Amino acid sequence: MAETENRLPPRPAWEADFPIERVEAQHVTRREFAKFLVLVSGGLTVGSAVVAVKDDLMPAAHITEGGVRLCAVSEVPVGETKMFTIPGTALPGILIRPDADTWRAYEQKCTHLSCAVFYDPGTARIECPCHKGAFDARTGFVLQGPPPRPLRRFEVERRGDDVYLVAEVAHT
Ligand code: FES
Numbered sequence: 001m002a003e004t005e006n007r008l009p010p011r012p013a014w015e016a017d018f019p020i021e022r023v024e025a026q027h028v029t030r031r032e033f034a035k036f037l038v039l040v041s042g043g044l045t046v047g048s049a050v051v052a053v054k055d056d057l058m059p060a061a062h063i064t065e066g067g068v069r070l071c072a073v074s075e076v077p078v079g080e081t082k083m084f085t086i087p088g089t090a091l092p093g094i095l096i097r098p099d100a101d102t103w104r105a106y107e108q109k110c111t112h113l114s115c116a117v118f119y120d121p122g123t124a125r126i127e128c129p130c131h132k133g134a135f136d137a138r139t140g141f142v143l144q145g146p147p148p149r150p151l152r153r154f155e156v157e158r159r160g161d162d163v164y165l166v167a168e169v170a171h172t
Pocket of ligand 1: 129
């Protein structure tokens with residue numbers, strides 16, 4: 001013990017009033033380390049469980065019978081997109097018009113880590129800028145990168161001069 005104290009720098013005068021056990025303060029006990037490991041592994045387990053059930057907790061879209069009007073046809077030029085909020089939720093959606101008569105709608109969140117995706121008319125793909133994930137703009141299926149599932153997809157109908165969200169499409 002005396003040897004250990006000899007290797008430490010001299011103690012300042014204030015330590016006489018507020019003593020610190022330096023040797024103990026510099027070491028982590030096995031018990032503390034075990035507690036740390038338990039907390040970290042517990043946190044990781046909870047985090048993994050949340051990610052695993054995330055889809056089951058996803059709020060359902062409330063699309064009324066007859067559909068929900070999204071916009072006027074004239075608001076979305078060919079090759080362009082329009083953002084919307086998925087009815088009944090606060091989730092962002094993306095409406096895509098790849099050509100004059102085709103409309104697609106998806107949830108705008110990447111299925112990897114929820115980054116906002118965007119439509120690239122040059123490649124006809126929906127891209128995720130975070131980790132180079134990409135989805136097929138015709139189906140929402142994953143083309144590349146880490147996303148584990150297709151984008152959440154919705155059926156869209158043009159009725160006269162308006163565009164309607166009609167139903168959610170189950171991926172098969
Ligand atoms: S969040 Fe989209 S690829 Fe990672």
